[in-house]
Amino acid sequence: MACTPVSRGSYSAVRVLMLSWEYPPRIIGGISTHVYHLSKSLVRKGIGVHVLTFDFPNTQFQEVIDGVRISRVESSSVSQTDFLLWIYSMNSLMIERGKELLRDQMFDLVHAHDWMVGRAALELNKSSGIPLVTTVHATEIGRRAGLYDDYQRKIHEIEQLLIQYSEEVICCSQYMLSHLKVNFGANPNKISVVPNAVDISRFNSETNDGRELGQKLGPGVRLAEMVVLYVGRLVEEKGLHTLIEAFEMLNHDNVSATLIIVGEGPIKEDLTAEVRKRGLQGVIHIIGFVDEAMLIALYRSSNIFVLPSVYEPFGIAVLEAMASRIPVVVSDVGGLSEIVEHGLTGLKFQPSDPVSLAASIRRLLEEGSLARELTQNAYRMLAEKYSWDVAAERTLRVYERASTEILKFGAVPDEHFLTDTSLTSLLFTLGATNGKNAMSLGEIADVVKAPGLPLKLILGKLSSHGYLVNLLDPDSNEVRYHLSDKGIVKACARFS
Incomplete structure (x- = not known):
């Protein structure tokens, strides 16, 4: 080969x-x-x-x-x-x-x-x-x-x-x-x-008309002038109960805004029941999974994006929101703390604190200049730090x-190889199990008995396996032999 x-x-x-x-x-x-x-x-x-x-x-x-x-x-x-x-x-x-x-x-x-x-x-x-x-x-x-x-x-x-x-x-x-x-x-x-x-180009389409978008989301979905968006799995660690509670506070204070929750997950029915229990059916809409076109339309038609997680290694949806040029509100936890700089590229709130979350949403709804500044700063940051x-x-x-x-080894000098009986014995032992693309005992013996070949043996460990590397003429190609339960499997060496 x-x-x-x-x-x-x-x-x-x-x-x-x-x-x-x-x-x-x-x-x-x-x-x-x-x-x-x-x-x-x-x-x-x-x-x-x-x-x-x-x-x-x-x-x-x-x-x-x-x-x-x-x-x-x-x-x-x-x-x-x-x-x-x-x-x-x-x-x-x-x-x-x-x-x-x-x-x-x-x-x-x-x-x-x-x-x-x-x-x-x-x-x-x-x-x-x-x-x-x-x-x-x-x-x-x-x-x-x-x-x-x-x-x-x-x-x-x-x-x-x-x-x-x-x-x-x-x-x-x-x-x-x-x-x-x-x-x-x-x-x-x-x-x-x-x-x-994030691929910024995905989110460069024009903003959809809000009324048309509401019709596409389903019967009975009427969007307020201001739309708050969540995109992600519907699981406990995303902090969605906190978001619903915060929206109840905003609704109680007569803040006119609609919350759209996009995603699927095991707590979807629980969230739907909670929205109904709090009497927020006309304010909060849990719409489940949406296709790519609808997702982009939602991002581009929303005024604020919220990710209220209590555990979040990163939060890729935050980057998507930034690419869509909408301000973000995130909990100050995990990887979100590294993405968002409070007051510069977004707002942070204390996780599981609906009062803090409601205050952050209200602030962006009321302070348009701040929302625009955060959006511009975040968008510039994306190209510098978060491109694919x-x-x-x-x-x-x-x-x-x-x-x-796996190539961190001590190479055995060519002139020492054939005189090292322990290494020769190891070769025969490891080659004993034959299989597809594996070296047979006879093939190994031919190599060992051919002192004219510039052969080097390297011993090491790859997971639970050893490995061999041979430099063989006349092809002058670098070849690695992986030791597996099938035998010595031949493969090209890379990055070496």
Whole structure:
């Protein structure tokens, strides 16, 4: 197998197998948007990206979109009554498909996104020896402020294994870096902070007419002159009960504003019941999932965006609101504290404090000049700090470290190799299990008995596997041999 060596800093031949449980049009939370835009940006930089994900109605199992290859595993035959069991079953399908891809194609890295694909990522890393990079978008212990049952502890265990066995770990904020160190004992030297980003061009469309938008949202939806927007999952950690309570206060004070809540999640019915109980049906509208066009129209037609989370590693929806040129109000927690500078790029309030939140919303509704100033400052900041081009470049540097990490070795001099019986014995032992693309004992013996070949042996550790690197003439190509349960698997070396 001929391999073209890639010099350090050159990414043109790098291929990444990207694992994500959600990918457009499946959009549950921020991971889908993140993986989509990161993959597109990596492709623009010459990286080969193949996304392995779960299927979604009316999508193809194999397709190429924006230069990104996509493979989807079928979920229709898997029961969804138990989410954890469903994830386990979907990971089994992912492992099967992933191994097919690894047999048929050359990949340099596996990049996993969160625990939902953790089992597949770990198994593909173990069976192939290909370096694993994991992006931790959020954690179970963070979402729940603790671990209280076996369900949560199982998720935490998967997260722990991902962090432990990944060559490199990516998180989205300094807050998350500290969180991983404290709650997982993670080695900070292998954690990189790569903030989320936003494609500003997505939000450059003209503002829709508010009355027309109200009609599109459904019968009975009448928008006030001022619209406050929330976009995100409907889960406890998003602080939506606080937002509803704050809006009740504003309504009691005769503040004319409409709250639109966009998203799906397990507490949707509870939120709907709370709105009804407080008599706010004409003021607060929970509209569920919306498509891309409607989402952009909502951003562009709203006056204020609010994210009232009690736990938030980053908050990509805040960047989308800033790109739409609307002022933001966020809780002073987690990654939100790093994105928003109070009084400069947005307003912050104390988490779980409806009085503080109501006061911040009222201030922006009443002080138009402040709202415009915050909007302008935030928009300028986006281009400097939160573009996908910047995020992709930082991710590439992580990929480089992940690949070079396994090459931190002490090379055995050529003239010493054939006289070192322990190394020769190790070669035979490791090559004893043969498989597809593996070196047989006979092939290893041929190499060992050919002293004319400039051969170097390097010993080290990759997750639970060792590895070998050989420089073999006459091809003069750099080749890495990963040690896996299948034998010594041949692969091109990268970034070396």
